[in-house]
Amino acid sequence: MVAGWFAGDGDGFRLLGTRCAVCASVFFPREDVHCRNPDCAGGELLEVPLSxxxxxxxxxxxxxRPPSPYVTDPELPWEPYTLIAVxxxxxxxxxxxxxxxxxxVAGLTVGMEVEVVPGVLxxxxxxxWTTWHWRPTGVRA
Structure with a gap:
């Protein structure tokens, strides 16, 4: 688990981002040093739970399996996975x-509603190693 990226479990599981107090820009992964909005002079960054x-x-x-220079253990079987941009x-x-x-991918469509759930990387x-997963709403594990 990456500390500060998510919290809770079950229906209380949430991704955590930060919001600039000046321009209200939201960042994930979280930003703890400065506002990344180039049009903002910057302000305090507040932790916020994301939708x-x-x-x-x-x-x-x-x-x-990713090609070189990405390192994967060739002794372990490769498990295909689906990535979703939400x-x-x-x-x-x-x-x-x-x-x-x-x-x-066969069960996904652009515009489909999904929800964040806890997962195991x-x-x-x-x-x-815990992480987050996206799951179509109405689908239970």
Whole structure:
């Protein structure tokens, strides 16, 4: 888990961003140093929970192991996954994330409503790396 990127669990799970107190721009991943809006002189950055639901802006799948220089363990099997770019209307941003297990490009359409849910990126005998996933609304794991 990346500290400060999300909080809660179940229906209380939320991505955490920051909002500039001067221009109201919202950032995810969070920004803790300065406002990234080039038209803003900057101000205090306040942590804000992001909308739990958004609309599919774009999507794709990853069916192959990344080529060099990206490092992957060739001893481990490659697991295809689906990526979804989700527009959060209230925040006026697009957030990228993996689709929930079982969600494929065949089940997605641009404009479809999705919700953020907790997920597992990877795990071994000692550690579970948590993340967020996007899941079409009305679909339960």
């Amino acid at each position: 739990r639901r958004g609309r599919v802006w774009s999507y794709t799948d990853s069916r192959y 527009e959060l209307e209230a925040e006026r941003i697009v957030v990228l994330g993996q689709a929930a297990p079982g969600v494929t 990877s795990e071994d005998a000692e550690t579970v």
